[in-house]
Amino acid sequence: MDQLFSSFHIKNLSLKNRVVMPPMCQYSVTKQDGTPNDWHYTHYISRAIGGTALVIVEMTNVEPDGRISNNCLGLWSDEQMPAYKKIVEAVHKQGAKIGIQIAHAGRKAEDAETPVAPSAICFSERYKTPRALSTEEVKEMVEKFRHSVRRAVEAGFDTIELHGAHGYLIHQFHSHLTNHRDDEYKELSKFGVEVIQAAKSVMPDNMPLIMRISATEFAEDGYDLQGGIELARKYKEAGVDIFHISAGGEGKIAPSRNPGSHAGYMVPFARAVKEAFEVPVIAVGNLDNPELANATICNDDADLVAVGRGMLRDPYWTIHAAHQLKQEIEIPVQYERGFI
Numbered sequence: 001m002d003q004l005f006s007s008f009h010i011k012n013l014s015l016k017n018r019v020v021m022p023p024m025c026q027y028s029v030t031k032q033d034g035t036p037n038d039w040h041y042t043h044y045i046s047r048a049i050g051g052t053a054l055v056i057v058e059m060t061n062v063e064p065d066g067r068i069s070n071n072c073l074g075l076w077s078d079e080q081m082p083a084y085k086k087i088v089e090a091v092h093k094q095g096a097k098i099g100i101q102i103a104h105a106g107r108k109a110e111d112a113e114t115p116v117a118p119s120a121i122c123f124s125e126r127y128k129t130p131r132a133l134s135t136e137e138v139k140e141m142v143e144k145f146r147h148s149v150r151r152a153v154e155a156g157f158d159t160i161e162l163h164g165a166h167g168y169l170i171h172q173f174h175s176h177l178t179n180h181r182d183d184e185y186k187e188l189s190k191f192g193v194e195v196i197q198a199a200k201s202v203m204p205d206n207m208p209l210i211m212r213i214s215a216t217e218f219a220e221d222g223y224d225l226q227g228g229i230e231l232a233r234k235y236k237e238a239g240v241d242i243f244h245i246s247a248g249g250e251g252k253i254a255p256s257r258n259p260g261s262h263a264g265y266m267v268p269f270a271r272a273v274k275e276a277f278e279v280p281v282i283a284v285g286n287l288d289n290p291e292l293a294n295a296t297i298c299n300d301d302a303d304l305v306a307v308g309r310g311m312l313r314d315p316y317w318t319i320h321a322a323h324q325l326k327q328e329i330e331i332p333v334q335y336e337r338g339f340i
Helices: 038-049 078-093 135-154 169-174 190-201 225-238 267-277 290-298 309-313 317-325 333-339
Strands: 008-010 013-015 019-021 054-061 097-103 159-164 209-214 242-246 281-283 304-306
Touching (some): 078 097, 097 135, 135 159, 135 190, 159 190, 190 225, 209 225, 225 267, 290 317, 309 317
Parallel strands (some): 097 159, 159 209, 209 242
Antiparallel strands (some): 008 013
């Protein structure tokens, strides 16, 4: 039976356990040039030392105005690549694998003078009204994703994740709440499919592509779980190998659609996508209790478990979880005497 500390393999990605550090924005770029610094280096390497099998670098954007803030990461220039290579090499030395989430914030780009989006619909009264991208600009955006993925591959990342969740640009295109276009991109999945195909065109055939999606929207009249599954089906056909299943993020949560925030509240969404077409999934949603994380794998609800806030509190969450569950994990020799 699979459990939290069993290995996982897909294509050329081999993980020593089922624990993932999900992308979590650090808002810590100091020169506002989108390049990782010492904070990012320490942040990611510490989780690799702490036993995490797959570390996914936070939302990394395809252009400067695609960032949530000017303190967010980007990968729009070859000049940014050496800083990422340094992180990749250090994570690998600790026996972990590393991915990176490639994204664009769209209408949620808070520091952009004029954000862009599928349609000129603002996120809320706190946000600027975005400018609708022209058809040609949408096609250029697909190319920006392609080039950022290429740079990530050349920097040595083991896997790529596309951010299609939480109300960011790909999500904005595939939601009827935010896509009111009248050109070819009014077909809700078209932009996401083209970004997937662009990413795959510059990735090695044996490198898996992850996509994070909101399996359902929490706003009134947003798409439901079945709608999310249909989106995932199209994205799988386009080339996605693993889905990272989240939900919401597109607008104000409607009382009738509020899922709560109890432990494991998003696991049913992961299981539904996994069962719909037998695709590996990463589950999220308050899974920092080791027993619950382990049960999520043992019950075949998901193939991998992402622990976010738990790892913000404890870089060595994975080692501590294995110790609590009495499952085997390799502990850095420098720390072994702490577990005798």
